Amino acid sequence: MKLDVNGKSVDFEGDDSTPLLWVLRDHLNITTPKFGCGAGLCGACTVHIDGQAIRSCVTPASAATGKKVTTLEGLPAAIAKPIQDAWIAESVPQCGYCQCGQMMSAAALLSTNKNPTDEQITQAMDGNICRCGTYSRIRRAIVQAAKNIA
């Protein structure tokens, strides 16, 4: 099948049911989507399909054909930079394993809502687990990123 990943057309010859996560990680060597649970429960594997945050560990690659897949590597600078700058300014990551997924969920939120309320932030981020408990910093970073974008 043909996939559009970060603006590039790529071929994937394997099993149609292969989750997008493993196509990205093991066939395309794109490693920012992380493996956490394999069941759509933790959000470490979050990427965008047509701008929507999805859990790539439970999304078959075939569901992405004809659509645009975006990972942190391919996020437009206009949205990636304000988020990454805010993540650095708030010194968010500890172990850091979940943070690519966290930023992808934040990016999906901020792409459609430039000024989210606390509740909207919680709702957008509640599917992303941070075992280090950096949630207060993630929240502050999203507020900061929203200002950076505006």
Place this chain on the structure above:
Amino acid sequence: MDRRSFIKSTSILGSGLLVGFSIKDNIAVAAGEGLSNPWLQINSDNSVRIYVARSEMGQDVYTSMTVLIADELDYPLEKIKIEMAPANAKLYGNDALGGAQITGGSTSMRDAWIKLRTVGATAREMLVAAAAQKWNVAASTCVASGGVVKSGNNQATYGELAADAARQKHSGKPTLKTKDQFKYIGKSVGRLDTPAKVNGTAQYGVDVRQPNMLAASLAMSPVIGGKVRSFDSTAAKAVKGVEAIVEVPDGVAVLARDYYTAKKARDLLNILWDNGNTAAVADMAAIEKGLREASKKKGAVIGKAGNVEAPMTGATKKITAEYQLPFAAHATLEPVNCSVSIQNGECHVWGPIQFQQGAQGAAMAASGLPEEKVFIHTTFIGGGYGRKLENDFVAQATSIAKASGKPVRMIWSREDDMTHDYYRPISLSQMTGGFDAAGKLTGFASKLTSPSVTARAFPGFVVDGSDPFMNEGSANLTYNIANYRAENVIHDTGIRVGYWRAVSNNLNAFAVESFMDELARSAGKDPVAFRMGLLDKHPRAQKVLSTAAEKAGWGKKMPAGRGLGVAQMECYDAYIAVVAEVSLKNGKPTVHKITCAVDPGVAVRPDQVRAQIESGLLLGFSTAMKNKITFKDGAAQQTNFDSYPMLRMSETPIVDITVLEGGEKPAGMGEVGTPLAAPAIANAIVAAGGKRIRSLPFLS
């Protein structure tokens, strides 16, 4: 240059200064002598490389340890290149953990505080000596700062002086900076690993890529320790993309280009397991019964004061209570994984490793190669909490690489990870307190019955039935009580156990601090005032307690169904006090706010002290609220984040932390936040009008 060729070539490097540190002699020495321990390399181009010999799993050693050297060296932090050190306990052993190369026990900074500053300061003094010699001036006229030495009109970069500096004699006892001279220590400096973790280039174990490396998924018995009796791989072999299927000591592994294919085929293996005796004995009723039986034995006495044999002598009122914690899983977000390549007589291991020496030993045993041919490459760790101190996964991946003849990246599924953990031990604490006729607490006895991690992992450290790590949080009570006895009873339940962030501090603190509240209430005293009265020998404990109480609004009028609960302890040389604010609705507790005051001694990285305390508090909180691992027929019944839920943003309470530096050296910060959330919440539930909960989790 890669790390290995660097180590090999350092002895012939003439162009730079290397300062090593001889742990045994406690002195730093120059190139040619101290090369065996290269923490620091100053090159002729004025670039500086620092080797970090503790694993970075979120707790900030990557930056904190670098800061200690950089500050004393007086070299710009942002210009330093950092590499993870190789496995070599002789060079990089942790003196706080018997010389093993281990990241654990909240020891990294306590071990490094003088050691690494000495490395930096020695290099600085050698550079100054070289400059003084070169310019024929007194060393006292030379100032080393920001990577440059100056004296009058003379100036030279560290790199220009490095070769001459390497030839200077040094006592290894430099004059360390005083607090007012620090540029990085105690200041707000960002983490050096943040950019890579934010732009996605940080490499974790699962991200390791090597030429021709295959993904591997290992089928293990649902009962830990079970062995393969026989297996049929017909269906698995038929899966397109499967490259190899191999039997190894812990099970059967499938190799494929991608993990999904390997796991899919693995799930089609038909394996008959030999689960030995464990399956027959390991279910919760049997485990709990065994624990209670064991608690009747006399324990090893590990804390004592006054009348140890009969601490209740003279008491006119006695109170008793029992507290229990369940097995808990580490549940690191990065599942257990390991990558291994065995080629040309060398074995290379990449992974999230907390114990390099142990990893090297495991890979040596599994590969059959000698120490000098086994190389450990420590990646960033996506959560450790003690799980990655174990090296079961290193042995497994090495066995798979050896049996298949392929470089492999073995990744456990979340289900593998949760059902094959080294669990935080289940525990039973039996407490007795006695008041004299005047109402003074004069007797205190505690007895912890639990499996011992140390008895399994480092049996040599268990002496006379006492595991030093089981005694944390009970042998070091801060309360001044005339007659006091703490005991431990080691009981193996058949379930394997491991060190879990803050280890037995979690078990003991829940019992001690819940019980102190019960004692205070039975004496009709305010829980904060009651504790303050017993902390007269620990002014630092009193200070954090009074601060946390004040910040939390202790004593303020609370609405019905809402209450504050307090807990305090000494832990890894830190003093900490926590106040939880809890409300009850239909008996169900909601935690609104956790207020904490902590005395870290010296806060090397103040923002990261806060980060670690917050992280620890939240892990302790969420585990106490929701988590337990149970067993049926020898197998763990919780398998993923649905049955073993993690804290989410919507459930996260406000955390308010005050840092009060009250010492001369840093305490351990990685774990100290974890133990007290549970007792503070239990005490708050009672204050809110709820029932005393003595068995965790709160929401079971």
